[in-house]
Amino acid sequence: MKLALYACCVGPALAFVARPPASSTSTGARATSTQLDARKPLIAGNWKENPCTVQEAEALASEVAEATKQAGDVGVVVIPPYPFLVPVQNAASGALMIGGQNCYFEEKGAYTGAVSTAMLSSVGCTYVLCGHSERRTVFRNDDNAINRKLRAVLDHNMMPILCIGESKEEYDAGLNKAVCAIQLSKDLKGVTGEEMKRIVVAYEPVWAIGTGLTATPEIAQSVHDYIRGYLAKMYSREVADEVIIQYGGSVTPDSVDALMAMPDIDGALVGGASLDGAKFGRIINYKKA
Ligand code: PGA
Numbered sequence: 001m002k003l004a005l006y007a008c009c010v011g012p013a014l015a016f017v018a019r020p021p022a023s024s025t026s027t028g029a030r031a032t033s034t035q036l037d038a039r040k041p042l043i044a045g046n047w048k049e050n051p052c053t054v055q056e057a058e059a060l061a062s063e064v065a066e067a068t069k070q071a072g073d074v075g076v077v078v079i080p081p082y083p084f085l086v087p088v089q090n091a092a093s094g095a096l097m098i099g100g101q102n103c104y105f106e107e108k109g110a111y112t113g114a115v116s117t118a119m120l121s122s123v124g125c126t127y128v129l130c131g132h133s134e135r136r137t138v139f140r141n142d143d144n145a146i147n148r149k150l151r152a153v154l155d156h157n158m159m160p161i162l163c164i165g166e167s168k169e170e171y172d173a174g175l176n177k178a179v180c181a182i183q184l185s186k187d188l189k190g191v192t193g194e195e196m197k198r199i200v201v202a203y204e205p206v207w208a209i210g211t212g213l214t215a216t217p218e219i220a221q222s223v224h225d226y227i228r229g230y231l232a233k234m235y236s237r238e239v240a241d242e243v244i245i246q247y248g249g250s251v252t253p254d255s256v257d258a259l260m261a262m263p264d265i266d267g268a269l270v271g272g273a274s275l276d277g278a279k280f281g282r283i284i285n286y287k288k289a
Contacts, residue, residue, distance in 0.1 A: 038242065039242065039244050041260065042244050043076050043267050043268050043284045044077045044079060044268070044269050044270065045064065045077070045275075046079045047079060047084075047101075047275060048101070048271060058084075061080075061087075061091040063281065064096060065092040065093060066095075070285055074284055074286075077098065077126065078092070078096050078097075078098060079098070082101075085120075098123075098125055099126060099127035099129065101132070102128070103115055103149055105117075116152070117158065120156070120158065121158055126159060127160070128161070129161050130150045130153060130163065131146040131150075131164065131183070131187055133204060133206045137206075143186035146186075147188070151190065154191070154195050154198065161200045162187055162188070162200070162201050162202065164179075164187070164201065164203060165180065166205055166207075167207065168206065171207055177226045180203065180227055181230050184201075184227070184230055184231070185234070193236060196235050196243060200243070201227060201231075201246070203224055204248035208249025209249050210250065210272060214249060214251065217258045220247045220265060221263065224247065224262065225263075227264075228264055244266040245264060245265065245266050247265050250271075252279065256286040257289070261288075268283065270283055
């Protein structure tokens with residue numbers, strides 16, 4: 001079989017490995033098992049404004065690092081508050097990647113409270129969340145700001161995790177896919193196809209975040225399939241087939257296996273359950289279908 005080169009995430013750097021070319025052609029096509037193998041699963045723990053002390057952060061990082069020893073071929077990233085990035089990285093002894101929860105798009109200057117992508121990169125971050133719903137709502141980040149942040153993350157050779165998803169009202173009105181399409185169009189403005197391959201998309205229905213309500217695997221798969229199809233229209237099928245699309249929203253040890261069994265769900269962005277070492281350990285050791 002003819003082999004194609006593609007970029008996949010294997011840690012802080014991008015590495016090039018060989019894989020068979022994607023076989024699907026239409027925007028709505030299901031991923032083949034070959035494509036799933038190519039998209040290495042990525043599980044991320046978004047710690048939000050937790051835990052309270054650096055000692056607790058180090059203890060949690062050590063527990064998660066230990067749990068990765070049994071895990072299969074899955075990338076694991078923890079996303080602690082800024083002051084804990086370096087201690088967490090040290091406590092994890094190379095077993096985990098680290099990511100920033102947010103960033104500011106200006107390089108440096110008189111922006112009190114801001115943290116730049118250069119700063120995040122310099123302490124070893126591989127990923128940076130862009131457009132998390134809590135940033136969109138609590139901190140009023142609009143799509144223009146999210147686009148500029150995503151651009152800054154790419155420019156510093158890190159990988160954005162672009163969070164998109166609809167509110168409860170939008171879901172009830174049947175607008176979940178339309179909201180995702182609008183957010184993708186605005187947040188990815190000016191991003192090239194090659195850059196798109198370095199972006200992780202996290203579909204996080206806002207009504208599922210921190211509520212205990214997980215989207216069913218079928219609902220999540222249907223939206224992921226739509227997102228991939230939309231990316232195929234924005235870029236190409238080849239690009240769309242390489243993009244890792246995570247699901248986020250009350251992922252737990254009980255729901256992860258069925259979600260990860262879906263062909264277009266390539267990983268999970270986990271909030272609450274990532275603060276419990278045993279629960280997150282079970283999530284990163286999800287059982288393959
Ligand atoms: P949750 O958070 O798992 O607590 O729902 C997910 C997220 O906000 O990324």
